[in-house]
Amino acid sequence: MHLEVAAMSPRRILKFLPLSKSLIASACLAAPVAAYSAPTPTGTDQLIVKFDEAFVIGSSEANRLSEATGKSLRFVRQTAGGRLLFQLNENQSYKAMRGLSRAIERLAGVSYAEPDIHMATLGLPNDPLLPNYQWHYYGPDSSSAEPGGLNAVQAWEALDSSYTKTVVAILDTGSTNHSDLSINTIAGYDMISDPTNANDGDGRDSDPSDPGDNLDPNDPYGSSWHGTHVAGTVGADTNNGNGVAGVGFDRVQLMHVRVLGVGGGSYSDITDAIYWASQNGAKVINMSLGGASSCSPNSALQAAINSAVANGVSVVVSAGNSDTDTAGFTPASCSNVMNVAAVNRNGGKASYSNYGSLVDFAAPGGDGSNSIGTYVVSTHNKGTTSPGEETYSGMAGTSMAAPHVAGLVALISSENSSLTPAEIEQLIKDNARPFPATCDGCGAGIADAHLAMQAASGGTITDPEPTLQAPDAPSLLTTSVQSDGSVILTWFDVADEQKYELQVSQKARGKRWGSYGDVNMNIAADSTTLTDVPGNGTFKYRIRAANSAGSSAWTESGEVRVESNSDDGDGGSGKTKCNPKKGC
Structure with missing residues (x-):
């Protein structure tokens, strides 16, 4: 290749x-x-047909199937499973009967058709x-x-x-x-x-x-x-x-x-x-x-x-x-x-x-x-x-x-x-099956049809490793403002997260909110609290969970008003400009 x-x-x-x-x-x-x-198959003269409707008249269907296929079919009986058995005038090979079955399946109202094959003890296929x-x-x-x-x-x-x-x-x-x-x-x-x-x-x-x-x-x-x-x-x-x-x-x-x-x-x-x-x-x-x-x-x-x-x-x-x-x-x-x-x-x-x-x-x-x-x-x-x-x-x-x-x-x-x-x-x-000879890097073993079919028809199936999905959004993002101007954020943990990502937005003059900026985009997966120091002003935070399969929706906090009494270096005015990405 x-x-x-x-x-x-x-x-x-x-x-x-x-x-x-x-x-x-x-x-x-x-x-x-x-x-x-091995003996050559002798064929059959009968077909089993399943119809879409539960109740059909066998003799009428025999006439309809005969006209459609050009073969003379006689209704024999209804099987225990509710399917109808029809008979031809003469024996046909299995290959011919399978072809006839496919033709009948194409007719309106027919769900499935198959030859009424003769069964015997199974030996080796005769190919x-x-x-x-x-x-x-x-x-x-x-x-x-x-x-x-x-x-x-x-x-x-x-x-x-x-x-x-x-x-x-x-x-x-x-x-x-x-x-x-x-x-x-x-x-x-x-x-x-x-x-x-x-x-x-x-x-x-x-x-x-x-x-x-x-x-x-x-x-x-x-x-x-x-x-x-x-x-x-x-x-x-x-x-x-x-x-x-x-x-x-x-x-x-x-x-x-x-x-x-x-x-x-x-x-x-x-x-x-x-x-x-x-x-x-x-x-x-x-x-x-x-x-x-x-x-x-x-x-x-x-x-x-x-x-x-x-x-x-x-x-x-x-x-x-x-x-x-x-x-x-x-x-x-x-x-x-x-x-x-x-x-x-x-x-x-x-x-x-x-x-x-x-x-x-x-x-x-x-x-x-x-x-x-x-x-x-x-x-x-x-x-x-x-x-x-x-x-x-x-x-x-x-x-x-x-x-x-x-x-x-x-x-x-x-x-x-x-x-x-x-x-x-x-x-x-x-x-x-385990490899009977050297086969490094060849996977779990040699595929075994017999063992696999046994499992499929009644054996136990080991649940495959679940496919990783993007996590759900964290719930209840709450804030608590401290006297030193810091903000403690808490939230409830979610499953399958590999990290949390936090952003903040500040309200500017005229009550307009600025764009969200990153605070921390790699919070440890097992964290449920974080402290941020945004500076003075009105803020709101949002958080989401993420893993290799994707990210959740954002969960927003309410508005947070921060007024710090600490010296902010602007001549004692008590006012400061804060960068929503870097804080103050």
Whole structure:
């Protein structure tokens, strides 16, 4: 990962790059290999439909659904939960029935539709590349022990049919047509504003298709198809007898938001994409991208992330691939993100992975050796400068680690939708496994899907450290004038203050008040009294509490009349001029 500053017209623009292109496996898996012998799903002829209204006439709805979909549907019965069961004339594949369910969901008055699937004892998902190539989904205690894996297979074994789907926005290079992704993909957006960078002939539009990010036909790597690979890890169609599995196990919906094109992507486009995704249904945002720059608390990117998290959206980012402190990279150094480092198959730090105090936890990223068995295998494309046939390939990088966590966050959200982003992050940290090999600066441990899902579905959740808020205003600022002309001020203490700030204003002739000036702007947090010597005149004071998150409103005192009998050095007139900032 690196930062490019490229000339575009007369201006210069910050460019972000995907975090794994240089680590693409040389061998692609053009066809499924070592197919697993689990039974192929037989499909179903029944659909379960939930309507908006509590009482509907089943036979009438059967006729309406039949006319709308072109399929002959018969009303069977109402389920115990109040949903209606309908039957087709013949058996359909699960893939076809899921497509029909989505079509029915778009009809007025329909809340949800799903196939009436046949259940059996859960075994290994029948995606043929899973057993021999997707080591990164196993864990140390699974049948295929993998010390560096996510332990997702054990988590899947405990899944039930009670869940809500979670939308994961993939801010990346866009989407390509792939049979292992299409069923879980929903509408997205192309946020690239520069047509040259976009490589699709126009600027922003509603088509997030990836036309390719490499125009050099002689480049042996060709286009990265980075977004396609990342999406497969998050939410490839699972247990469908095809290709690979995805961490989300069909509990996720993939929303591609295209931000990376030829040469990377711009900071402004990525910032806009975060707002767009969080305002259009995403509950998780994955950003496997970065640039060499520290994230400022006042930056536009940080503001976008803060807005997303405030809306209940979890933001997952890659730590970076420069084998250095992640504090020097954006968005990895931003606050309110889940910063993910990469481990290899042995559970130690991948040689390329960034590290440091800002890393939250690690996940499988592969180690980039020449063996396909050390890479993260996912969906991909055979095209070079433009899209070709779908395929599967191995890649390595923190780009591959982040979507493991994004998929896990989606699983947790599907199990317990009431959890906030901060609670989900703390849950993953609390249930992360210790590193079995050296991984200094890699956070709380290796994210463990099985342990995290156990906690999400009924275990205890450790409350995260509360976010510091600006303190409340101090109350009852009172004054007491002493005989020597000093003023004792008292107030009630407030919580979360780090200091108090005091100002004073003096009434001038004509009963006009002067501007407030500072008396003491760093009063100790545990103080509740202070003595000031303002000189002769009529004054009023105000005080506020402050901490690193901000300041409270000002609390004002009443008017204070000070008449000192001490010699003021003006010839005994008893009059003096006082500076409201410095006193007399």
